[in-house]
Amino acid sequence: xxxxxxxxxxxxxxxxxLLAGCALQPVYERPALPVPDGYPITxxxxxxxxxxxxxxxxxxxxxSRLRRLVEMALANNRDLRVAALHVEQxxxxxxIQRSAVSPxxxxxxxxxxxGGGRGTSMRDYSVGLSFSWEIDFFxxxxxxxxxxxxxxxxxxxxxxxxxxxxxSQVADQYLATLADxxxxxxxxxxxAAAQASYDLTQVQMRAGTVTELDVxxxxxxxxxxxxxxxxxxxxxxQAENALVLLVGRAIPADLPPPTALDAxxxxxxxxxxxxxxxxxxxxDIMQAEAQLRAANANIGAARAAFFPSIGLTGSLGSAxxxxxxxxxxxxxxxxxxxxxxxxxxxxxxxxxxxxxxTIQKDIGIAQYERAIQSAFREVADGLAARETYDRExxxxxxxxxxxxxxxxxxxxxxxxxxxxxxTVLTAQRTSYDAQVALVQAKYARMSNLVDLYRSLGGxxxxxxxx
Numbered sequence: 001x002x003x004x005x006x007x008x009x010x011x012x013x014x015x016x017x018l019l020a021g022c023a024l025q026p027v028y029e030r031p032a033l034p035v036p037d038g039y040p041i042t043x044x045x046x047x048x049x050x051x052x053x054x055x056x057x058x059x060x061x062x063x064s065r066l067r068r069l070v071e072m073a074l075a076n077n078r079d080l081r082v083a084a085l086h087v088e089q090x091x092x093x094x095x096i097q098r099s100a101v102s103p104x105x106x107x108x109x110x111x112x113x114x115g116g117g118r119g120t121s122m123r124d125y126s127v128g129l130s131f132s133w134e135i136d137f138f139x140x141x142x143x144x145x146x147x148x149x150x151x152x153x154x155x156x157x158x159x160x161x162x163x164x165x166x167x168s169q170v171a172d173q174y175l176a177t178l179a180d181x182x183x184x185x186x187x188x189x190x191x192a193a194a195q196a197s198y199d200l201t202q203v204q205m206r207a208g209t210v211t212e213l214d215v216x217x218x219x220x221x222x223x224x225x226x227x228x229x230x231x232x233x234x235x236x237x238q239a240e241n242a243l244v245l246l247v248g249r250a251i252p253a254d255l256p257p258p259t260a261l262d263a264x265x266x267x268x269x270x271x272x273x274x275x276x277x278x279x280x281x282x283x284d285i286m287q288a289e290a291q292l293r294a295a296n297a298n299i300g301a302a303r304a305a306f307f308p309s310i311g312l313t314g315s316l317g318s319a320x321x322x323x324x325x326x327x328x329x330x331x332x333x334x335x336x337x338x339x340x341x342x343x344x345x346x347x348x349x350x351x352x353x354x355x356x357x358t359i360q361k362d363i364g365i366a367q368y369e370r371a372i373q374s375a376f377r378e379v380a381d382g383l384a385a386r387e388t389y390d391r392e393x394x395x396x397x398x399x400x401x402x403x404x405x406x407x408x409x410x411x412x413x414x415x416x417x418x419x420x421x422x423t424v425l426t427a428q429r430t431s432y433d434a435q436v437a438l439v440q441a442k443y444a445r446m447s448n449l450v451d452l453y454r455s456l457g458g459x460x461x462x463x464x465x466x
Contacts, residue, residue: 024138024139024143024300024303024304024307025139025142025143025146025296025297025299025300025301025303026296026299026300028292028293028296030279030289031292031365031368031369033275033276033279033372034369034372034373035275035372035373035376036275036376037274037275038274038275039272039275039376039379039380039383040380040383040384051271051273051277051281051456051457051458052270052271052272052273052281052452052453052456052457052458053277053281053456053457053458053461054458054461054464055267055270055453055458055461055464056461056462056463056464057070057167057458057459057461057462058462058463059267059463059464060266060267060453060458060459061167061171061266062265062266063174063258063259063264064256065174065255065256065257065258065259066170066171066174068255068256069170069174069243069247069251069255070167070170070171072247072248072249073166073167073170073246073247073248074163074166074167075248076247076248076249077166077246077247077248078248079162079166080159080162080163080166083155083158083159083162084159086155086158086159087152087155087156087158087159090148090151090152090155091152091155093148093151093152094145094148094149094151094152096148097144097145097147097148098145098148098149100134100141100144100145101136101141101142101145102133103131103132103133104131104132104133105129105130105131106129106130107127107128107129107130108126108127108128108129108130108315108317109126109127110126110127111123111124112124112126124319126317126318126319126333127317127318128315128316128317128318128319128333129315129316129317130313130314130315131312131313131314131315131316132311132312132313132314133311133312133313134309134310134311134312135310135311135312137307137308137310138303138304138307139300139301139304140300140301140304140305140307140309142300143297143298143299143300143301143304144297144298144301146293146294146297146300147294147295147297147298147301148294150290150291150293150294150297151290151291151294153290153293154287154290154291154294157283157284157286157287157290158283158284158287160283160286161282161283161284161287163283163459164283164454164457164458164459165454165459166246167454167459168450168451168453168454168459169246170243170246170247171450172447172450172451173239173242173243173246174243175261175264175443175446175447175450176239176242176443176447177236177239177240177243177258178258178259178260178261178264178443179261179439179440179442179443180232180235180236180239181236181258181261182260182261182439183232183436183439184229184232184233184236186432186435186436186439187225187228187229187232187432188229190221190225190428190431190432190435191222191225191226191229193428194218194221194222194225194428195222197218197221197424197428198215198218198219198221198222200218201214201215201218201421202215210421213421214420214421217421217422217425218421218425220425221425221428221429225432261439261442261443261446262442264446266446266449266450266453267449267453270386270449270452270453270456270458272379272383272456273456275372275376275379277457278372278375278376278379278456278457279372281456281457282371282375282456282457283457284371284375285368285371285372285375287371288364288367288368288370288371289368291364291367291368292361292364292365292367292368294364295357295360295361295363295364296361296364298357298360298361299354299357299358299361301357302350302353302354302356302357302358303354305343305350305353305354306343306350306354308340308341308342308343309340309341310338310339310340310341311338311339311340311341312336312337312338312339313336313337313338313339314334314335314336314337315333315334315335316333316334317332317333317334318332318333319333375455378451378455379452379455379456382448382451382452382455382456383452385444385448385452386448386449386452389441389444389445389448390445392441392445393438393441393442393445396434396437396438396441397438399434399437399438400431400434400435400437400438402434403427403430403431403433403434403435404431404434406427406430406431407424407427407428407430407431409427410423410424410426410427411424411427
């Protein structure tokens with residue numbers, strides 16, 4: 001008889017182990033890359049060099065003032081703080097879901113009292129432990145736990161992506177303030193020169209050597225420069241406000257002095273690597289893949305809902321009609337209640353839930369592929385810009401020098417009476433436009449390096465790790 005019981009027990013244990021391994025969650029397979037194997041413009045650097053994601057932002061951003069601003073932003077930015085709290089929230093939700101797989105044990109104590117018509121009363125005291133456990137034969141709870149874990153990992157990557165974006169935004173906004181400062185300096189020099197020319201033409205008009213037309217033409221340059229200066233000072237103040245918002249606090253007065261835009265240097269050669277490296281370097285892509293894994297796990301949970309749900313509940317304790325006899329001999333009380341729930345008719349609800357989970361996975365695949373395609377385009381655009389910005393800046397520098405020389409010659413010709421003031425006026429505007437365009441080109445070149453660094457997954461490590 002004992003042998004028969006042992007055989008039955010062993011068979012039950014084997015069936016339990018077999019059913020426990022019968023998870024209905026699909027095997028996850030990473031979708032193929034929906035982009036070419038290489039970028040249209042590849043990096044010419046040493047293939048053994050560090051990738052952008054391996055270059056820490058402290059080593060990429062060499063300006064000491066900018067480093068301090070990034071440090072303050074990472075410590076005080078409210079969006080980043082909300083993202084960190086969201087990670088902790090989802091982590092707690094994962095722990096809640098994971099606990100559902102384990103048995104639940106609790107302590108109970110109760111007093112039941114009843115009375116009769118003649119003033120009699122009865123009391124029943126009990127104390128003990130309660131036990132409940134849903135046996136996850138078909139992986140329903142495990143699939144839900146896997147989905148919660150994937151969502152937790154997705155929020156971690158979302159925080160990393162926001163951290164990366166914040167570093168690049170602070171750098172871009174800092175570059176914008178430097179460019180605004182340089183443009184204001186250009187406009188002030190232009191205004192001073194235009195004011196001197198205007199004063200000279202007024203003296204000449206009183207002497208009868210020039211007409212009022214020359215004076216009014218000189219005045220237009222002064223008024224335009226004043227208007228440009230007001231607009232640029234407004235833009236500079238707004239850029240400072242945007243930087244304060246990113247940093248999360250007022251800009252301290254004891255920061256290192258800013259570096260001139262011409263003297264600012266970043267790591268110029270950022271190895272692009274291969275598109276496949278973005279899968280493990282870009283937090284937003286890793287976030288999309290984690291969300292795809294969560295959708296895949298939800299399919300397993302939806303499939304398991306078609307199968308029976310088996311639960312065990314029980315209690316063990318002591319019960320007595322008298323409080324003094326609660327722990328005496330004969331007071332032991334126990335109960336055991338296994339249950340099984342089999343879905344029979346639900347008007348198509350379970351199938352609809354499975355369809356929803358399957359569609360959500362298809363959506364996740366499309367979003368994952370979209371994230372890869374967007375990253376590929378950002379890198380390709382950044383590489384194309386890097387190849388052309390140096391040439392553009394060189395051309396703008398030559399144009400600025402030529403425009404300055406043209407202005408100098410036109411002024412000499414005007415003073416000699418060979419050319420009219422309109423020639424000087426045209427040369428002044430051309431020289432001013434060339435200087436402004438040069439500043440914009442230098443800003444765009446530096447900003448492109450920051451954006452390319454971010455696009456390649458750099459910016460969320462503080463230091464380079466060899």
